Amino acid sequence: MGAEEAIADALRATVNAAGLDIWDVECSGASVRVLVERAGGVDLDAVAGVTGPVSAVLDERDDLVPAGRYALEVSSPGLERRLRYPRHFSAYVGQDVAVKTTEAVDGMRRLRGQLVAATDQDVTLRLEADGGGPRDVTLPFALIDRANTVFTWGPPPGKSRAASAGGRRRSTSPDVGRTTAKDAHAGSPPAKEEAR
Numbered sequence: 001m002g003a004e005e006a007i008a009d010a011l012r013a014t015v016n017a018a019g020l021d022i023w024d025v026e027c028s029g030a031s032v033r034v035l036v037e038r039a040g041g042v043d044l045d046a047v048a049g050v051t052g053p054v055s056a057v058l059d060e061r062d063d064l065v066p067a068g069r070y071a072l073e074v075s076s077p078g079l080e081r082r083l084r085y086p087r088h089f090s091a092y093v094g095q096d097v098a099v100k101t102t103e104a105v106d107g108m109r110r111l112r113g114q115l116v117a118a119t120d121q122d123v124t125l126r127l128e129a130d131g132g133g134p135r136d137v138t139l140p141f142a143l144i145d146r147a148n149t150v151f152t153w154g155p156p157p158g159k160s161r162a163a164s165a166g167g168r169r170r171s172t173s174p175d176v177g178r179t180t181a182k183d184a185h186a187g188s189p190p191a192k193e194e195a196r
Contacts, residue, residue, distance in 0.1 A: 003027055003064065004024075004025040004026065004027055005025075006064055007025045007027070007032065007034070007058070007064050007065075008022050008024075008025045010057060010058075010061055010064055011025070011034060011054055011057055011058075014050070014053045014054060014057050015034075015036055015050055015054065017053075018046070018049055018050040018053065019038060019046070020036040020037065020038050020042065020046060020050055021036065021037055021038060022034065022035070022036060023035040023036060023037045023076075023077045023081065023088075024077065024082065024084060024085075024088075027066070029066070030066045030068070030069060030070045030071060031070065031071045031072075031073065032058070032065060032066070032070055032071070032072050032073070033073045033074075033075065034054055034072070034073070034074045034075075035075060035076065035077040035081075036050060036074060036075070036076065037076060037077055041076070042076040047074055047075060047076065050074060051072070051074040054072070054074055055072055058072065079149070079151040080148050080149050080150060080151050081148060081149050082146070082147070082148050083097065083147040083148055083149065084147075086118060086119065086120045086141070089115060089118035089123050089147070090118045092115055092118075092149055093115050093116065093117065093118055094114065094115065094116075095114070095115055095149060095150075096112065096113065096114055096115070096149070096150040096152065097112070097113070097114075097115045097125065097147055097148065097149055097150060098110070098111070098112045098147065098148055098150050099111045099112070099123075099125065099139065099144055099146070099147040100144075100145045100146045100147070101139065101143045101144060101145055102142075102143055102144070102145045103143065105137060105139065105143065106137065109145075111125055111127060111137065111139075112125075112127075112150065113125040113126050113127040113128065113134075113137075114126040116136060117138075121140060121141065122138050122139055122140045122141060123138070123139055123141075123144070123147075124136050124137065124138045124139075125137050125139065
C-alpha cells in the first residue's frame with residue numbers, strides 16, 4: 001500500500017463521520033491534499049468542518065505525513081476530477097473522459113471519448129472516428145498515465161440554440177469548480193510542524 005492509500009485509510013472514518021467520502025489523496029513534496037465529496041456536491045462549510053478533524057488525525061500519525069513541516073489542503077475534487085483507481089472510472093461510465101497514455105495507442109497518446117466500460121484491469125473508451133462511426137478502444141490501466149473527467153458547458157452537440165434556453169447554461173451545483181479550505185485552525189499557518 002502506498003503513502004496516499006495509507007493516509008486515505010487513516011482518514012476514512014473521520015471523513016465519513018462528517019457525512020463526506022474521500023475521493024482521493026495526493027501527496028506532492030511537503031503538501032498533502034485530501035479530496036472529499038458527497039452526493040449533491042461539497043460546499044465550503046462542509047470542507048471547513050472536516051479540515052480540523054483531518055488535521056488532528058494527521059497530527060497523531062507522523063508516520064503518514066512528510067517529515068518536518070507539511071501543508072494540508074482539504075478540497076472537493078472539482079468538476080474535471082482526476083481518475084486514478086478502478087472505482088473512479090466505474091463511477092463515470094457513460095461520461096466523457098480524457099486520457100493520456102504512457103505510449104501511443106493507434107498513433108495517439110491523448111484520447112478523449114465516452115467511457116463505456118471499466119473493470120479492475122482496463123477501461124474502454126468510445127472514440128468518434130474522423131469520417132466514420134464511433135470505435136471502441138480498450139486501455140489497460142498500465143498504459144494510463146493520467147485521466148480526468150471532462151466537463152462541457154452548454155447543451156449536448158446537435159441541440160438547437162432555442163432548445164438550450166439561450167445556449168450556455170451554468171451548473172447550479174455547489175460543487176462548481178473547486179471548494180477549498182487550507183488548514184482550518186484559525187490563525188495558524190498552512191504548514192504544520194511535525195511533533196518530534
